[in-house]
Amino acid sequence: NNGTIVNNGVLIENKAIEGYGVITNNGEIRAEVSNMTDLQNATQFASRIVVMADISQDQSDNKFYIANSMRYKELEIDLNGHSVQKQFRFESQYGSKSIKLTNSSENEAVITVDNMSPIIMLGHATTQNAEFNVEISNIKIIGDGANAWAGISTNGTYKNSPYFKVSVKNCVIDGETSAGVYLPGGYTYKFEDCTISGYTAYYTK
Secondary structure: OOOEEOOOOEEEOOEEEOOOOOEEEOOEEEEEEOOHHHHHHHOOOOOEEEEOOOEOOOOOOOEEEOOOOOOOOEEEEEOOOOEEOOEEEEOOOOOOEEEEEEOOOOOOOEEEEOOEOOEEEOOOOOOOOOEEEEEEEOOEEEEOOOOEOEEEEEOOOOOOOOEEEEEEEOOEEEOOOOEEEEEOOOOEEEEEOOEEEOOEEEEEO
């Protein structure tokens, strides 16, 4: 149903997805989410996710696992001027993926977490020769607290890890008491028009 807004679910391959405000348009499946549970679940069926409210940290689990649950190889997440107190974990054990994390609103969008890193690329074993493309733009990223590793980090490279290509544009990245960006591992990174700060702005090995 092109252009139809469905408030109480949409039928996708004979499975009802309820409560996400799903919009379908020219084959795009868009989910509008307001809490962490819906954000996590939406990765299973949507190609575009729009955050509609601030999402606070749940002490039981401060991590948002993006890639392993992705239904499609490409996913866009628009923070839409909201803050998310969760760690965005980019990882894939099921082949190549492409993710855009952006903010289309004039209002500031913030990702912050008080443990490890707000954004982390995980080099777990996966399909050999898989490639993981990550684009991040127009977002403020803050590694908050004494337990933070960095604003953006990776945990290094493992055998058969996906090859990460990370592009970061027009972002403010602050590691506060840690590194702004902490980048061990043999990946490709591009930072454009970014402000990076921390105890050490940039660390690599």
